[in-house]
Amino acid sequence: METLLLDSKTWLLVLTGAGVSAESGVPTFRGLNGLWEGQPVESVASPEGFAKDPLRVWRFYSQRRAGAAEVSPNPGHTALVEWERHLGDRFLLATQNVDGLHRRAGSQRVVEMHGNLFTTRCSNVDCKRAPFPDTTVYPDGTVPGCKDCGSLLRPHIVWFGEYLDPADLERIQGFAQRAVSSGGRLVFLAAGTSGVVYPASGMVDQVRAMGGETWLVNLETTESALRFKHFIQGKSGEVLPKLGR
Ligand SMILES: CC(C)NC(=O)[C@H](Cc1c[nH]c2ccccc12)NC(=O)[C@H](CCCC/N=C(/NCCC(=O)O)S[C@H]1O[C@H](COP(=O)(O)OP(=O)(O)OC[C@H]2O[C@@H](n3cnc4c(N)ncnc43)[C@H](O)[C@@H]2O)[C@@H](O)[C@H]1O)NC(=O)OCc1ccccc1
Numbered sequence: 684m685e686t687l688l689l690d691s692k693t694w695l696l697v698l699t700g701a702g703v704s705a706e707s708g709v710p711t712f713r714g715l716n717g718l719w720e721g722q723p724v725e726s727v728a729s730p731e732g733f734a735k736d737p738l739r740v741w742r743f744y745s746q747r748r749a750g751a752a753e754v755s756p757n758p759g760h761t762a763l764v765e766w767e768r769h770l771g772d773r774f775l776l777a778t779q780n781v782d783g784l785h786r787r788a789g790s791q792r793v794v795e796m797h798g799n800l801f802t803t804r805c806s807n808v809d810c811k812r813a814p815f816p817d818t819t820v821y822p823d824g825t826v827p828g829c830k831d832c833g834s835l836l837r838p839h840i841v842w843f844g845e846y847l848d849p850a851d852l853e854r855i856q857g858f859a860q861r862a863v864s865s866g867g868r869l870v871f872l873a874a875g876t877s878g879v880v881y882p883a884s885g886m887v888d889q890v891r892a893m894g895g896e897t898w899l900v901n902l903e904t905t906e907s908a909l910r911f912k913h914f915i916q917g918k919s920g921e922v923l924p925k926l927g928r
Contacts, residue, residue: 685913686928687870687898689766694773694862695870696855696895697763698886699919702875702902704782706757706920709750713877719743725843733806733842737826737835744838745820747782748800752818756788759874759919764789766927773867775858777851779876779883781840794851796883798840803827807834814839847882855886859893869895874919878907887911900926 689695701711712724719727720739726732733740767774767790777794778785783801785793803817810832821827827836841847862869871890878884878899887897887910899911900922908914915922 684915684922684925687872687926689769689927690868692866692868693770693870694858694865694867695766695770695775695872696858696862696886696890697766697774697776698871698873698876698883699763699776699778699780699785700874700876700878700883701780702877703759703778703919704754704757704780704784705875705902706759706918707754707782707784709754709780709782709784711875728840729843730845733835733837737837738824740837741821741826742823744800744840745823748818749820751782751784751800752820754782754784756784757920759923760784760788760790762923762927767792769927773862775855777855777883777886779880794854796841796847796851796855798838800838800840802839803836804839805829805832805834806837807832810834852882856889859890859895862895863893869893870898871895872898872900873907873911874900874923876901876907877903877905878910 705711727740727743763776775792776790777796779797781798781800783799801818802814804814805812812831829836859869884907891897897911898913899908900915900919902918
């Protein structure tokens, strides 16, 4: 198996998807055929879905909170913690996962691009209440209300059709630019992702345009695999611990 050199010139930008949490027991989107209760996940994880049926959306996220609280990080998560310890500020982990397993494994330099399951905020954009930690698994049939303005609360998650936090995108782009301007070797590694959802799936093209190296570790070959210079097919929990040297 090819291995990834993590030397003193290496700046490593990692992107993870649902596949990295699969070996912990978290279902992937593709594993669910992109469906939940027979409906496309996009229809639940969207502002339209929340406006139409907030009960159903909270049932979706409460079930996922309960599931994520039951599982633990796997060797794929741990390998990334080791690499961060080795590379320090020449390491950044951008994840599409909202399960919080990277932080629970010990990762520090993490950008949760699509939010976190265990944070809640008020759905009223004019409400002054900030997003807050919330592990509550709300009983089926309940939608929590905001104690400040009485509006509905919603998961602090980036839904389909919603913009990502510009600060998160700037942090990722800033890391890549610093790598290049420092004369370092920019390496982009994506793991456990089907590479379908934007803007995350556009990162490989941006890194290539900057002259960076591109690696994909994934169980299945994907359309997006063709956009990577190196593709290693396998389980991230088995490949990542052996990949870095
Ligand atoms: C479906 C897709 C085509 N749609 C989009 O990309 C949309 C629209 C869009 C924007 N730009 C475009 C350009 C072209 C086309 C469409 C668009 N993007 C957006 O809406 C984004 C917001 C996207 C974020 C949505 N929120 C998520 N998550 C939070 C919710 C929640 O989680 O509940 S996305 C969600 O789905 C994605 C799922 O993908 P993966 O993580 O890759 O998981 P998947 O199951 O698909 O694949 C797993 C892989 O792992 C592999 N695997 C399995 N086991 C293992 C294993 N053990 N080891 C290794 N690999 C493994 C499998 O083989 C598989 O390949 C993740 O990003 C995940 O976070 N916002 C936005 O662009 O705002 C501006 C805007 C606004 C209005 C209109 C236009 C633009």
